[in-house]
Amino acid sequence: MTHLRHILGLMAIAINVVACSHLQTKEGAYLDSAKGRATQTEVKQALGAPKAVRKGEEGEGVWVYEFREQQSGNRYTPPGTWCEEYLLTFDDKAVLQKWKQVSHFHGGELMPTECIPGIEP
DSSP states (O other), X not given: OHHHHHHHHHHHHHHHHHHHHTOOOHHHHHHHHHTTTOBHHHHHHHHOSOSEEEEOTTSOEEEEEEXXXXXXXXXXXXXXXXXXXXXXXXXXXXXXXXXXXXEEEEETOSSOSOSSTTSOO
């Protein structure tokens, strides 16, 4: 019976991992629909002000958004904070051209000082 519980527990974890990997955040869904048409003004109305504004390799505008969510932890996962960083690239007409999402889990940290380690804010 213990062996069966162990197998069922592993199956539940595997299903959870697969299900989570296919979910898209509301921010990601918006950015997919906005790519190629939304202006910086429209993006700011939808997502608020960016945390930072950078210049890309070719001088294009890159906006940085950061979203954090605390995870309380349970028998299988530690408590900590999920951090999602979105990097939005705009063209010279201020239209969203592409975006990239980077995620990091800060296990054991509820108030990490940097969202994605090693990336400047």
